[in-house]
Amino acid sequence: MLRRIASALLIVFCTVGIGFADRVKHFDPTDLQVRNLLLEAFQSVSPYQREIKLKEVLQINSDNYLALVKLGELEIDRGEGYELKAIEYFLRAALAQPHRPEAYLALAQTYFQMGYIPEGTDYMMRALAGSRTRLTYEAVCLEGQQFLDTANYFAAVVTYADAALSRNSPWSRDPYLLKKLYEAITLSDAPTFWVWKDSGLAAEGVGNVYWVPYVFARLVAGSTSFSEEAAFREVIRWLRSQSDKLREIRPDLTARAAEKLINVHLYRMVMSTMRNLVGETVDYDRYALPKGFFNFGVCSQEDMRLLEENLNLYEVFIEASVADPQERQALLKKLDGIKNEAVAAVAGIKDPKKRGEALFKWLRENLIVKYDMVDGIPAEGAINNKKYLCLSGAILYTLIGRDAGLEVNGFIRPGHAYSVMYDKDGSRINVETTYPVKETAEMPAGFDVPNEKVVARGTDLKTQAQFEGEVSPIDLVSYQFINVGAHEFHDLMINKYRNELDSVLRDAGYDPSEIEVQITKWRHARDLPKLDRAMLQMSLKYPKFHEEMTAAIDTALGTYSKARAFDPFNNEFLRSIEGMAELYRKLAMASPKSSMQKRLRKLKEDNRRSMQQGVEQDMQSDAEAQAEADKKDKGKKGAKTTKTSEAEEGDKKAADKAAKKRPESESKSRAELEADAPQMTSFETEKDRDVAVARSEYEATPEEISREWPREKQFWLSSLKRLETLVKSHPCSDWLKRTLFAYSMEVADVMMEARKVNQELDEGRRLDYEDIIDELNRVRIDFFDTQPALASKLSSKLGELL
Numbered sequence: 001m002l003r004r005i006a007s008a009l010l011i012v013f014c015t016v017g018i019g020f021a022d023r024v025k026h027f028d029p030t031d032l033q034v035r036n037l038l039l040e041a042f043q044s045v046s047p048y049q050r051e052i053k054l055k056e057v058l059q060i061n062s063d064n065y066l067a068l069v070k071l072g073e074l075e076i077d078r079g080e081g082y083e084l085k086a087i088e089y090f091l092r093a094a095l096a097q098p099h100r101p102e103a104y105l106a107l108a109q110t111y112f113q114m115g116y117i118p119e120g121t122d123y124m125m126r127a128l129a130g131s132r133t134r135l136t137y138e139a140v141c142l143e144g145q146q147f148l149d150t151a152n153y154f155a156a157v158v159t160y161a162d163a164a165l166s167r168n169s170p171w172s173r174d175p176y177l178l179k180k181l182y183e184a185i186t187l188s189d190a191p192t193f194w195v196w197k198d199s200g201l202a203a204e205g206v207g208n209v210y211w212v213p214y215v216f217a218r219l220v221a222g223s224t225s226f227s228e229e230a231a232f233r234e235v236i237r238w239l240r241s242q243s244d245k246l247r248e249i250r251p252d253l254t255a256r257a258a259e260k261l262i263n264v265h266l267y268r269m270v271m272s273t274m275r276n277l278v279g280e281t282v283d284y285d286r287y288a289l290p291k292g293f294f295n296f297g298v299c300s301q302e303d304m305r306l307l308e309e310n311l312n313l314y315e316v317f318i319e320a321s322v323a324d325p326q327e328r329q330a331l332l333k334k335l336d337g338i339k340n341e342a343v344a345a346v347a348g349i350k351d352p353k354k355r356g357e358a359l360f361k362w363l364r365e366n367l368i369v370k371y372d373m374v375d376g377i378p379a380e381g382a383i384n385n386k387k388y389l390c391l392s393g394a395i396l397y398t399l400i401g402r403d404a405g406l407e408v409n410g411f412i413r414p415g416h417a418y419s420v421m422y423d424k425d426g427s428r429i430n431v432e433t434t435y436p437v438k439e440t441a442e443m444p445a446g447f448d449v450p451n452e453k454v455v456a457r458g459t460d461l462k463t464q465a466q467f468e469g470e471v472s473p474i475d476l477v478s479y480q481f482i483n484v485g486a487h488e489f490h491d492l493m494i495n496k497y498r499n500e501l502d503s504v505l506r507d508a509g510y511d512p513s514e515i516e517v518q519i520t521k522w523r524h525a526r527d528l529p530k531l532d533r534a535m536l537q538m539s540l541k542y543p544k545f546h547e548e549m550t551a552a553i554d555t556a557l558g559t560y561s562k563a564r565a566f567d568p569f570n571n572e573f574l575r576s577i578e579g580m581a582e583l584y585r586k587l588a589m590a591s592p593k594s595s596m597q598k599r600l601r602k603l604k605e606d607n608r609r610s611m612q613q614g615v616e617q618d619m620q621s622d623a624e625a626q627a628e629a630d631k632k633d634k635g636k637k638g639a640k641t642t643k644t645s646e647a648e649e650g651d652k653k654a655a656d657k658a659a660k661k662r663p664e665s666e667s668k669s670r671a672e673l674e675a676d677a678p679q680m681t682s683f684e685t686e687k688d689r690d691v692a693v694a695r696s697e698y699e700a701t702p703e704e705i706s707r708e709w710p711r712e713k714q715f716w717l718s719s720l721k722r723l724e725t726l727v728k729s730h731p732c733s734d735w736l737k738r739t740l741f742a743y744s745m746e747v748a749d750v751m752m753e754a755r756k757v758n759q760e761l762d763e764g765r766r767l768d769y770e771d772i773i774d775e776l777n778r779v780r781i782d783f784f785d786t787q788p789a790l791a792s793k794l795s796s797k798l799g800e801l802l
Helices: 002-020 033-044 049-060 065-077 083-096 102-114 115-131 137-149 153-165 175-187 213-220 228-249 255-279 313-319 327-348 352-366 379-385 390-405 473-496 500-509 513-525 528-542 543-566 571-589 595-659 670-676 686-697 701-730 736-759 770-784 789-802
Strands: 407-415 416-422 428-431 468-473
Touching: 049 065, 049 543, 065 083, 065 102, 065 115, 083 213, 083 327, 083 789, 102 115, 102 137, 102 543, 102 789, 115 137, 115 213, 137 153, 137 313, 137 390, 153 175, 153 213, 175 213, 213 228, 228 255, 228 595, 313 327, 313 390, 313 473, 313 543, 327 352, 327 379, 352 390, 352 428, 379 500, 390 407, 390 416, 390 428, 390 473, 407 473, 416 686, 468 500, 473 500, 473 513, 473 528, 473 543, 473 571, 500 513, 500 528, 513 528, 513 686, 528 543, 528 571, 543 701, 571 701, 571 736, 595 701, 595 736, 701 736, 736 789
Parallel strands: none
Antiparallel strands: 407 416, 407 468, 416 428
């Protein structure tokens, strides 16, 4: 019965949804009244008042995504018997914005709790399949359990390993995920090595399990400076080299047989490590989804800038660029004069389209004259120098156009922004201020551009917008904070330190033409992970760059937080803050001036080498023992030549039969497996690794460390407090809490090195780090007291220090 009702609701809602399916907004709140109602609803302590406000939102916009999902959650909170009403709200939300995952996850959760597993699974997979889905902890748990329940153990291993072992995962070393990973690998096939009884030859096509190097690589990456992708590639390359060495010792082994033998050794190490990891975790029951696990970016503790009816968006536009209040007022006064002139120039034109075209032409001649990807970013670029780019041009046309009586909004797409206005018949007119076509007197280039010809000169919007569509002027102006915040560190990286960047790229193996291609990608906000890695390489090599870049990122964090406070419903801003905080953490740990970090990098690299040498020695010993055994048996096999040939033929048939039964993932060639593996970036070649290790091997003497310690100690304290401030400002972000936790653990590791240095110093010259330990302990209490898994790890580390 429930299934038929849900199906009927879906059909009805699909019919209703046809009318708005062709216009997907960036996010729902499109006017001040709705924005204020949503803010009041999310800030309300009373569920009753929250429900009233959310229903008022639906009276204005019946398809408001945030209101629909939150009303569904309120129905779930009422208890058993209200699930159908909740499902109705969730379905309406999913139809309003089918590209977003939250409503699908809510439907999956509700159906699972009611015992309707197929329906829950279907909606869970829809949530995970979305191109704009941001993976949540709940989604990982649901997906991994689904793989376990269907005996798809390899997929379960990959799902849990990526979440629980990756250093970049917000759930790294999570107790529940580690236990589920251990369950998955114990249920998976173990690698075996066996021979045919008659021939004594290694069996082909059986028992080579590729999850073993996959998990082994992530365990290795967790204790080194390598990324997970680089570590995986390194392990695959190393397996092949060891396979070749084994075959030199034992020529009778094929390549696949040698790989199997190596995997048997790796399996023992992986299982031992996993048993230790699981043994260290708190004993948790099976994970159960909470009733409300969706973070829409607003919670009652978060600081927000309340919108007022007399809000001056021109002032906000300038505020994003200019810190000094007096300078802001001067620019605002100048812009106000320009705006009045523009409005007066078109006031007598009655037809909206002609008025919009005339305004566009006036602005192109008097305000947004010269396209400039650098000076056109800040507000003062246009106001003082008539320089602009897509976002500033779109903001100015939208704001002035509305003052001129036009119906104008902004339009956001990945890397680009422009304006759209509506004619008196409701038809949409694209207003593209950066349209790269020569103007004519009859048709100013960029006005009334067909949809298919709206193109960007470059990626002027310094963020890859999560959604594409029409946005309100409030939302459009909020992106100015992001553009200004991102500009300084991009300018440092690509312009001011261009020679140093070229040097780092040359060291990584790029030729001059490849350098130009790579930098062009970065200017257009593409291939950004490589940009981050290049930034870390430059930080290690150039201390001045590191100092300036850290300051620029800190400034950007402040600017991004202003965007977040002004526009809290745009989760893209929170994602930008989280990404920038992670980059700040990485830069802090790559400090070229930190003697402690240099010692720590060397220690980690020594551990990695020691682990690799141990595996190599074990395999070589086994191979030599097997070779000796084969030698003793050689005489006995001479008389069985004819029987051996017959046995080999039988073995071949058996192997072919076994190969047909193998899973697809096990039947791939090594070349195919390499193609499937994550691609290693050019900053993670063996040459670059050796260069980084050579730099890390420099160690200052204990006496030199003692002299520099007061400055270094302040560095660790200030960086810790910066991340603390971010977490306090954005309490809804679990990612930021995880970033703070990861950094706290890394700082604790640095203090462990400081303790070792003290053992070599006289009492009067020893390093004083008690205040850092006090700060770490305060972080544990303030931020992780409600998360026992994290608190216990940090407590254990601090206990070692004390």
